Amino acid sequence: MTTSDWELVIGIEVHVQLRTESKMFSPAPNAFGGEPNTRTDPYTLGLPGTLPVANRAAFGLAIRVGLAIDAELARYTTFDRKNYFYPDLPKGYQISQLDHPVVEHGKLPLASGKIIRINRAHLEEDAGKAMHEGGPHSVIDLNRAGIPLLEIVSEPDMRSSAEAVEYLTRLKLLLRYLEVSDCDMEKGSLRCDVNVSIRRSRTEPLGTRCEVKNLNSFKAVEKAIEFEFQRHQRCHAAGEPIVQATLLWDDDKEETRLMRTKEESADYRYFPDPDLPPHHVTETWIDDVRKTMPELPWMREARLAELPGITAYDAGVLIQDRSIADFFEAASVVAGDPKAVANWITGELFGLLREHGDDVRESGITVDGFGRLVALVKDGTVGAAGGKKVLAAMYGRPDADPRALIDELGLGQISDEGALREIVQRALDSNPKTVEDLKAGKKKAAGALVGWVMKETRGSANPGLVNKLIGELTR
Amino acid sequence: MQAFPAVATIAQDVRNGGRSARSFTDDALARIDAHGEALGAFLHVDVDGARAHADEVDRRAAGGDDLPLAGVPIALKDNLCTNGVPTTCGSRILSRFIPPYDATVVARLRAAGAVIVAKTNLDEFAMGSSNENSAFGPVRNPWDLARAPGGSSGGSAAAVAAGLVPVALGSDTGGSIRQPAALTGTVGLKPTYGRVSRYGLVAFGSSLDQIGPLSRNVEDAARVLAVIAGGDPRDATCSNDPVPDVVAGLEDGVDGLRVGLPREYFDDAIGDGVKTLVRRAANRLATAGATLIDVSLPHTSYGIPAYYIVATSEASSNLSRYDGIHYGHRTKDAADLAETYERSRTEGFGAEVRRRIMLGTFALASGYYDAYYDRAMRVRTLIRRDFEEAFEQVDVILSPTSPTPAFKLGEKTSDPLEMYLADVLTVTANLAGVPGLVVPEGLCDHDGARLPVGVQLMGPLWSEARLLQVGRWLERTREEAISIPEGAAS
Numbered sequence: 001m002t003t004s005d006w007e008l009v010i011g012i013e014v015h016v017q018l019r020t021e022s023k024m025f026s027p028a029p030n031a032f033g034g035e036p037n038t039r040t041d042p043y044t045l046g047l048p049g050t051l052p053v054a055n056r057a058a059f060g061l062a063i064r065v066g067l068a069i070d071a072e073l074a075r076y077t078t079f080d081r082k083n084y085f086y087p088d089l090p091k092g093y094q095i096s097q098l099d100h101p102v103v104e105h106g107k108l109p110l111a112s113g114k115i116i117r118i119n120r121a122h123l124e125e126d127a128g129k130a131m132h133e134g135g136p137h138s139v140i141d142l143n144r145a146g147i148p149l150l151e152i153v154s155e156p157d158m159r160s161s162a163e164a165v166e167y168l169t170r171l172k173l174l175l176r177y178l179e180v181s182d183c184d185m186e187k188g189s190l191r192c193d194v195n196v197s198i199r200r201s202r203t204e205p206l207g208t209r210c211e212v213k214n215l216n217s218f219k220a221v222e223k224a225i226e227f228e229f230q231r232h233q234r235c236h237a238a239g240e241p242i243v244q245a246t247l248l249w250d251d252d253k254e255e256t257r258l259m260r261t262k263e264e265s266a267d268y269r270y271f272p273d274p275d276l277p278p279h280h281v282t283e284t285w286i287d288d289v290r291k292t293m294p295e296l297p298w299m300r301e302a303r304l305a306e307l308p309g310i311t312a313y314d315a316g317v318l319i320q321d322r323s324i325a326d327f328f329e330a331a332s333v334v335a336g337d338p339k340a341v342a343n344w345i346t347g348e349l350f351g352l353l354r355e356h357g358d359d360v361r362e363s364g365i366t367v368d369g370f371g372r373l374v375a376l377v378k379d380g381t382v383g384a385a386g387g388k389k390v391l392a393a394m395y396g397r398p399d400a401d402p403r404a405l406i407d408e409l410g411l412g413q414i415s416d417e418g419a420l421r422e423i424v425q426r427a428l429d430s431n432p433k434t435v436e437d438l439k440a441g442k443k444k445a446a447g448a449l450v451g452w453v454m455k456e457t458r459g460s461a462n463p464g465l466v467n468k469l470i471g472e473l474t475r
Numbered sequence: 476m477q478a479f480p481a482v483a484t485i486a487q488d489v490r491n492g493g494r495s496a497r498s499f500t501d502d503a504l505a506r507i508d509a510h511g512e513a514l515g516a517f518l519h520v521d522v523d524g525a526r527a528h529a530d531e532v533d534r535r536a537a538g539g540d541d542l543p544l545a546g547v548p549i550a551l552k553d554n555l556c557t558n559g560v561p562t563t564c565g566s567r568i569l570s571r572f573i574p575p576y577d578a579t580v581v582a583r584l585r586a587a588g589a590v591i592v593a594k595t596n597l598d599e600f601a602m603g604s605s606n607e608n609s610a611f612g613p614v615r616n617p618w619d620l621a622r623a624p625g626g627s628s629g630g631s632a633a634a635v636a637a638g639l640v641p642v643a644l645g646s647d648t649g650g651s652i653r654q655p656a657a658l659t660g661t662v663g664l665k666p667t668y669g670r671v672s673r674y675g676l677v678a679f680g681s682s683l684d685q686i687g688p689l690s691r692n693v694e695d696a697a698r699v700l701a702v703i704a705g706g707d708p709r710d711a712t713c714s715n716d717p718v719p720d721v722v723a724g725l726e727d728g729v730d731g732l733r734v735g736l737p738r739e740y741f742d743d744a745i746g747d748g749v750k751t752l753v754r755r756a757a758n759r760l761a762t763a764g765a766t767l768i769d770v771s772l773p774h775t776s777y778g779i780p781a782y783y784i785v786a787t788s789e790a791s792s793n794l795s796r797y798d799g800i801h802y803g804h805r806t807k808d809a810a811d812l813a814e815t816y817e818r819s820r821t822e823g824f825g826a827e828v829r830r831r832i833m834l835g836t837f838a839l840a841s842g843y844y845d846a847y848y849d850r851a852m853r854v855r856t857l858i859r860r861d862f863e864e865a866f867e868q869v870d871v872i873l874s875p876t877s878p879t880p881a882f883k884l885g886e887k888t889s890d891p892l893e894m895y896l897a898d899v900l901t902v903t904a905n906l907a908g909v910p911g912l913v914v915p916e917g918l919c920d921h922d923g924a925r926l927p928v929g930v931q932l933m934g935p936l937w938s939e940a941r942l943l944q945v946g947r948w949l950e951r952t953r954e955e956a957i958s959i960p961e962g963a964a965s
Contacts, residue, residue, distance in 0.1 A: 140801075271792070274789055
């Protein structure tokens with residue numbers, strides 16, 4: 001049986017840590033890392049007598065996500081307790097939302113226009129970290145415990161590992177645009193579990209699914225889905241039943257292994273948390289959040305692609321980071337040439353940011369300075385090479401004036417036609433052999449003449465003008 | 476032994492410099508030292524902390540701070556968290572637990588100038604009606620040391636009844652303030668759910684638990700309530716509505732008051748001695764111009780089953796945190812994680828707590844949830860409606876508190892169900908969230924002893940001021956004095 005005989009069905013659960021000042025149910029700070037067990041308070045430690053109080057800001061972020069995926073926003077939401085024992089869960093239960101999640105029935109479009117339906121997004125609190133580093137003891141760090149999480153559950157709408165990765169990529173982009181999370185998989189602020197099943201045709205009911213956890217990159221997601229796709233087909237071919245189970249992805253061995261079957265999974269004994277009264281999400285609250293919504297990344301991508309000279313590819317690259325897209329749009333106005341600005345961003349600026357490991361907002365390069373520099377290159381005041389030096393000099397200096405830096409660094413370009421004509425004439429006079437070659441049709445000879453002029457002007461001659469003058473004077 | 480002066484008198488004395496907070500504190504500490512052990516009422520006496528705090532109160536009073544409870548010695552049920560002072564909940568599992576924070580009520584008491592002198596004994600995790608479920612031994616009733624003081628706030632009730640402290644705090648999940656108050660001849664108030672912050676009260680049944688005062692007179696209870704009540708940003712279930720003045724109208728009369736007598740609360744299970752005294756209180760009200768009205772709370776008989784499902788379900792989850800991992804008792808030499816959990820919890824919890832955890836775990840289990848927890852919550856709604864309908868006709872409800880006066884230690888321990896039935900007249904107020912006040916009405920002969928009987932007043936949500944006013948009237952017109960029982964000083 002070949003691959004094409006089976007349809008692959010994928011659903012994805014994403015957990016994102018929300019970017020709030022404090023934790024989901026207590027005033028302890030929400031931040032990554034820190035000395036173990038320092039970002040805690042009596043509630044986070046699960047001490048007797050402590051009570052949860054829901055973080056209003058986390059609700060605001062969940063509403064943002066709901067609005068962005070065109071979802072239904074619950075006007076009445078409740079929290080439930082999910083009871084299980086594990087050392088990283090100091091209360092013995094996690095507060096989550098079972099029956100009345102804050103967001104339901106959303107939609108996320110793929111580039112093709114296909115809609116991935118989102119079943120729900122609900123608020124909950126993160127667990128701590130239990131580390132087993134060998135030796136007789138395990139250690140527990142509760143800094144992460146209680147960080148607000150939004151769990152976003154898709155419908156089983158994806159049909160290939162590529163679609164799954166695209167869904168995740170676009171969801172991550174959206175969440176970063178909305179500034180609800182930094183979505184850093186390495187730091188664990190975005191985590192995903194995938195549910196995989198197969199069936200012979202789309203009219204058949206869904207097959208038995210397996211959930212794969214411990215996916216630390218989108219690459220791992222792709223590989224795990226492919227692995228499971230093959231494994232499920234092998235099971236069918238061998239006539240073995242597929243057992244509903246939770247699996248762990250082993251990134252080194254590139255295979256899944258059994259964590260537990262459905263029979264072994266805990267009864268979480270969900271019930272409404274009596275410590276948290278229902279929350280009423282009002283129209284006014286939703287309207288207030290709506291007013292702060294940014295343009296969605298795919299809307300922006302379409303709009304940028306309409307700008308003069310900007311290709312779909314350029315637009316796709318520029319929107320990957322909201323601050324870059326903002327920078328691009330503002331600098332384009334200053335420079336008056338979106339394409340040139342795009343080239344300078346994706347070429348030079350990205351290089352500098354990578355080198356320094358900075359966000360554009362931390363780079364000290366201002367929209368105004370950058371836009372003016374691009375304009376100065378365009379009008380020939382400084383050459384491309386000089387422009388790069390100027391940009392490097394502007395790094396970390398928000399007050400830097402590109403025009404002044406050109407002079408300071410002696411990078412001014414000779415674009416005075418009269419002055420250059422004289423130098424080009426000298427080049428021709430000094431290299432009669434080369435001029436003959438040029439006149440005989442050897443195009444390469446022009447390069448040697450340009451080189452002579454550049455040497456003479458220490459690289460500051462406007463190369464376009466030099467070429468033009470050589471052409472005129474050797475005609 | 477002389478009773479302490481009224482709370483208002485103590486506070487005024489301390490503010491005027493007539494007598495120091497330190498002197499009142501030393502008095503309470505001496506009484507506790509002399510009589511506390513015989514009663515088994517205390518789990519921890521904070522001698523040094525109390526004296527230091529009393530000295531600080533004296534300095535603050537001298538500086539002109541307006542402290543409503545200046546220098547008032549107070550004992551706290553040992554399920555209220557006290558910063559730096561052990562808080563055991565009467566359980567081995569927390570026998571060495573010292574909280575790093577104060578409960579909201581504790582912080583408010585301290586700010587008001589009260590001096591916390593001791594932590595009182597209780598049924599383990601407040602689960603019980605006789606105080607025999609404490610891991611640290613039972614509490615004895617000052618009226619007859621062979622008898623239980625009721626529970627679970629038995630230590631607080633006994634301490635106040637014996638005159639060792641003027642006031643104490645208890646907690647009431649199904650009657651745990653009111654029943655011990657009734658059995659020890661003290662005043663006990665369970666406020667409306669949400670009137671007093673639960674932050675720092677070790678949770679038993681989170682949707683039922685309320686903190687309230689036990690005292691020797693109604694005014695003292697009102698003055699303590701005035702300090703501890705009111706909104707708290709740390710408790711989402713605590714109301715932010717302003718708390719009305721609960722002291723100002725205390726001396727008002729009862730002319731025109733409509734008093735409901737619920738027929739379900741006077742059935743054959745209620746002892747004659749108790750019924751007689753409740754009727755006596757009712758007749759006195761009628762003579763003074765109140766109207767007695769027969770009312771029905773038809774779902775009362777479902778109160779006990781609904782209560783024991785809701786309370787145990789919530790408890791099974793609330794007590795999950797005592798796992799031997801983060802704090803509290805941890806078993807020695809467990810082979811693995813599962814064994815650490817099992818053995819730590821088996822060793823740390825007493826039989827009644829284990830029974831309730833298992834009951835609650837069962838009630839919440841997948842497949843049973845609808846039949847138990849969900850159905851109990853529906854019953855709860857019906858009971859709440861019973862009260863709402865009754866309060867359309869009457870201002871307050873008057874009833875017995877406990878079917879009998881104090882029973883003997885050991886009398887009911889062999890049959891948990893019989894013990895649970897001791898709560899039949901009190902659990903409904905917790906299920907409905909309404910406030911309940913118990914005021915001693917007199918003494919009756921019971922089972923060869925002369926024992927106090929307390930009547931229960933219940934009112935609509937947030938009606939504490941009215942309950943206290945009617946309670947004060949009953950107290951003022953009471954035919955017998957309720958003094959400190961002689962047995963307490965033995």
